[in-house]
Amino acid sequence: MKFTDGYWLMRPGCTARYAAEVGDVRAEDHRMTLYAPVKHVSRRGQTLNSPLLTVECWSPAEGVIGVRTTHHAGSARRGPEFALPGAGENAGKVRRDGAVLELVSGELTLRVDTEQPWRLEFTAGGRVLTSAGERGTGFVTDGEGRHYMLGQLSLGVGELVYGLGERFTPLVKNGQSVDIWQADGGTNSEQAYKNVPFHLTNRGYGVFVNHPGRVSYEVGSESVGQVQFSVEDQSLEYFVVHGPTPKEIVARYTALTGRPALPPAWALGLWLTTSFTTEYDEATVNRFIDGMAERGIPLSVFHFDCFWMREYQWSDFMWDAETFPDPEGMLARLKQQGLRISAWINPYIAQKSHLFDEGMREGYLVRRADGSVWQWDLWQAGMALVDFTNPAARDWYTGKLRILLAQGVDCFKTDFGERIPTDVVWHDGSDPERMHNYYTHLYNQAVFGLLREERGEGEALLFARSATAGGQQYPVHWGGDCESHFGAMAESLRGGLSLGLSGFGFWSHDIGGFEGTPTPTVFKRWVQFGLLSSHSRLHGSKSYRVPWDYGEEAVEVTREFTLLKHRLAPYLHRAAQQAHATGVPVMRAMVLEFPDDPTAAVLDRQYMLGDDLLVAPVFSEDGTVEYYVPDGTWTNLLTGVQVTGPRWVREQHGFHTLPLLARPDSVIPFAAEDQNPVSAWADGAELRVHAFADGAERTLVIPRAEGPGEAARFHLRRDGDRLRITTDSPHPWQLRLGGPDGTLHTRPAGTPAADLPYPD
The missing domain is CATH 2.60.40.1760 (glycosyl hydrolase (family 31))
Incomplete structure (x- = not known):
């Protein structure tokens, strides 16, 4: 102001x-x-x-x-x-x-x-x-x-100033007026779903x-x-x-303010949804899942969006019996295929829902000063709002979700939570103006707490849209409603980088865009970007996001980058552990990794994925991309081509590559398994060594896929023309020098050390 x-x-x-x-x-x-x-x-x-x-x-x-x-x-x-x-x-x-x-x-x-x-x-x-x-x-x-x-x-x-939550305006906030006030404004406005009164410079x-x-x-x-x-x-x-x-x-x-919980490793895989207002039933769901399997695209999570419930009754947490007559059987059949299940929810109770009368009778709904239940018709007809300041209302709400978990649901997409009225009275006497932003925190806290209680530490997971300070404790968050074009893809990335600079460790977005239908070109480029994000979900509004709707090459690109992400799972989970331990996000604005490089300070079309991978998504029809390479010799993980910085690079990429560069002196672990994000990551792991300088040394930890702790540890040091490796791994392992076609050395199980030639 x-x-x-x-x-x-x-x-x-x-x-x-x-x-x-x-x-x-x-x-x-x-x-x-x-x-x-x-x-x-x-x-x-x-x-x-x-x-x-x-x-x-x-x-x-x-x-x-x-x-x-x-x-x-x-x-x-x-x-x-x-x-x-x-x-x-x-x-x-x-x-x-x-x-x-x-x-x-x-x-x-x-x-x-x-x-x-x-x-x-x-x-x-x-x-x-x-x-x-x-x-x-x-x-x-x-x-x-x-x-x-x-x-x-x-x-x-x-x-230069950064942060203030997930903002889709320029990454550097100098010159901007910003109100920390939750709003459902989409990704192409100055409003934000995730407002955080924290900035850094x-x-x-x-x-x-x-x-x-x-x-x-x-x-x-x-x-x-x-x-x-x-x-x-x-x-x-x-x-x-x-x-x-x-x-x-x-x-x-x-x-x-609180560190992010560690999401389960299975969540690193590809998520597919029904999309928002599309027509679907169990046959449609099976067609999607079978179609992905037939095309060799592994799925990790299937998500049911709004219309798993009956129209006009969101949220009553009851499966639409006409469309899904046997929800328990359906979920069991999906889980037999190795899938986890996500279900869409929100904190609103429509008047037609049987929960409305129950909530009104018991005092679980937010009221006006005259004692009447606050209602409006925006979103759901006659909808009311659950009062999470009332412990009994919180238990009532989570009790309904507990039934879904017993049916086989694994996690929830906690949508909405932004348009919270200020002309109301809260059960605990909270100030309505202060509660407007904070409501989402209570909402996500309640649902995440239930999942932690039911599923255990390390298995709780949300897909949340709104948040404020402290909300980073309840991952994962996604970027909200975007259009389906390159401009929306770029603004989504800006929002994610801004959120990461505001203390949020994990972030995702709707691959292909939400509103409208992407062109095949946009879809394929967004697939690359989405599968090189911390979490990856195909989702749309009025159109499906199954890749074959966008051509055979879209299928190939989706397959290739899904398999790539599975092989990178030990690297990504290690980055997730860092976010859990330190708050430093998995997807990092360049200024986080290169604070002394003046050029890195303003970059918002590229990012670091973990410590050692630079990603520059392609935002153009013809595949042209401009990106900045910091100091040193960087190696494209997909092509093996080396680029030396600091300098700007202009390249043109087909749909099977993009600038995905390994940092100088880096060691990137690849899992042997590419069909699942969760595997015995250390068994047969391939260590890719990139541009190791004489005297460089790195310690590489491969985490366990399930549960805490390490699966293996490697120490690498270059001495002249030799590369010396020691390890405690009981598994066979491989080491590759350079890009994907570099020299491969294989070592049997129990090999504690190796001394290999390292040619310049």
Whole structure:
């Protein structure tokens, strides 16, 4: 929200008051409280008839400093609040040197000079990261009596801002106005399904605004040298999160707000859905599944979208008996083919559903102030909303899902959760404005918790559309409703990279696009992109996404890249383990891996898949692709062609290749099995070694496909013209030098070491 009219004036009706200086200090061992008048006070009389801001500073975790600014402290504090599982109380230390106060946490320091005009200065490594200066701490009132708290943190020259959730606008957020407010706006608007009040910059820090309601950002868009964030409230709390690298920033932020659960390895395979409003029954489902098998395309998950339930009754969690007369038998037959089952759900209860009367009678539905159930006709006729702030309502809702799990469903697509009303009363007394964004967190938390309880740790999995801060704990998330053309494919990628920079480890999208029907060219290119994402799902709206609908070559491309993903499963699952342990996403914006490369800072049409693979999807009809190669010699995993950077490359690719480059000095494990994402990955594994420099060494871990732990560990080192390998693997293994046609060396089971020639 903009409050100023240029630099000098305020907008009509707006009055601003900013902290001017430190009037008094209360310093303790681990925190300090600053009392800031909004004008310079030189005599006692000036303390009258003027606001005093209370600014509390503390550290909840090493390398993180919190700042809470309050105007009037007596306002009612209604929930919800973000859960901060990684927050403590005394991670910082206060020290004082004359007029200078410092709060130190790890390498991060908050410095305040009490004899100078107001300035909160955050430093690390001997340099200033950011600061809140003369307009950096304050409040604004407008002509309608609304009261906003605001913060402004400085941007340095060349400083770039990322994050704020899954946003489909440009990856670099400088110059953008962003409202953290859940909306069902598709992928071609400035609205977002996943709004996260966290941003990070390329200068070594991030900022998390700890407010679950609407947070309004002006990212160099009102005061061009500042990131401003404001909330309609009497208090504003934010945390400055030090890195210094982007990966370390994300790791610290997710340690504070929650790390992603580890999805099961079977979810890495290809998902196929019925699509959204298409006609289907068990015969249609079998035709799809049999058609994939006949064409040699392995499926891992089959998903039933909306119309597995009866029309006008979403959600009642009852199979449409006319279309599916024997759901238990059908699911058993599908599972006999090795498939997992996903079912679409949402948190809305249509009036025609038998659950509506039950929920209204028991008080499980959100109500208006007059006690009536909140309803509207948008989406489902007369639909109401489950009140997840009521524990009994949560148990009632998950109890219906428990029946589906007993029938054979393995996971749920938790759709919707964005259009949450603010003219309602919540069971626990939550503030409706704060609950608008937070509702999705309670929704996904309830469903994920049920799956964890029923299926066990490591087997719980969602396919969720909406989320906010902390929602990364309940993977996987997908990118929402996109069109079916190259522009939508590119905007989807921007959204996924932005979400990854906001702490979400896993992300997917509708292969082929959702709205409309893709051309065969778009479909084939989207298949490549989709099967080189953390999770891969074929899905559409009014048209099917079975590959033979798009030509024989589409079948070949789908087969080839599905088999490739299966062989890459040990590599991808290792990247998933990293996301689980550190919060660093599987699909990474280039700035995460190459923070010191100025070109990498702005790239949004390519990404790193895990540590060592660069993917540049093709977004053109003729197969032309431009991408940037960082420093070193990179090897195309599909063709063996080497490209040396740093430089831009322009290539043309047929539908069976794309820029998929292995990093210099990398070792990529390939599973021997290509028909299933879950196999004994270490048994017969092929290690592909790429552009190993003399003296380079890498340790490669092959994880277990099922359960925690390692299946094998390899250590590789190049000494001159020799490559030395040691391993604890009891299985046979292979090593290939270079691309897919490079020299292959095979070693029998139990071979603990090898010493091989390594030609330049």
